[in-house]
Amino acid sequence: MTGAIDRRLVYLLNVGHRRLQRWIQARTADSGVTAAQSGVLFHLARQDGALIGEVGQALDAAPSAMSGLADRMVESGLIERRPDRRDGRAWRLFLTPAGRRALVEAKNGLADINARLSAGFSEEEMQVVARWLSSLPGKFPSDQDR
Template sequence: MTDARRRAPRLVFLTTSAERQMRRWIARRGAGQAGHGISAAGCGVLLHLADHPGATIGEVTAALQASPAGTSGLLARMEGAGLVRRRADPDDHRTVRLDLTPAGTAALTDVRGALAELNARLTDGFSPDELAVVARWLEHATRALR
């Protein structure tokens, strides 16, 4: 067996390269039919708010696994684009809650379509068993590096 065959796959490089390409693809496709111009992180915000209406900024930050400063800037851009709105929590006026606007809900339709297309492209040619191993490895990597 040659050294090349014995050498472990370059998993860190391959994972970061794939992640970078997925973000670029989402950013290109994230414009959608209606020209929303949504980044990969912005897609994450829309998806999280669709499932968690009224989430706090901290909850969105945690869901994105992002920094508070980065999330704040992203939310300001999304609010400026009319995709999300901020509102005071009725029980604690220090807490800010986030909701999708009608434009955000419309953009969400494009985002879901783009992600379905991306998922289909990424899984094409792989069996359910192979995909289960990939998913298990990615989940393991996430847990192991916390």
């Protein structure tokens, strides 16, 4: 009989997350774009000119964390921050040409990571994994969701 599958889900998620983050950091150190910055680039690729709060909500980032992330990305020339035309207190984020180039690199890196993550699993198994992971925000809503 083969060994039982470890079902300590919280433990497995935490260990997997830490390993994946370290692996990504080691491979993206030279690119100058972090995983969090890549998330902003991906969101702006779908919705360039999004409000900073919308980007933060999509990434599940606290407003203060999102503000600091945006500041660093503006300083590095990846995005541009402009005031909202209707609400002068709100800010919109736009990709710069450098941000678009970084986005291409991030997409290539993500394809490699996704291939590594799904190696050894069938399409049906990956559908179950994706469905399970997608269910987590609904099971554990953030303060913003309430």
